[in-house]
Amino acid sequence: MSTHIDPVCGKRMNVNKAHIVITHEGQDYYLCCPLCQKEFEQNPAKYMQKKSKYKRR
């Protein structure tokens, strides 16, 4: 059993209880609720981990 931290709100959760998992730039992000999902989708660069590269135009 593993836990992940929601990058939007910082809540620690069991992966089985995550609202949704978003894979972005090869990294999985576990979000606890629709609000966090919406926030992440609106501004993914803000919440991405630095080790994943973000391509800018």
Ligand SMILES: [Zn+2]
């Ligand atoms: Zn959350």
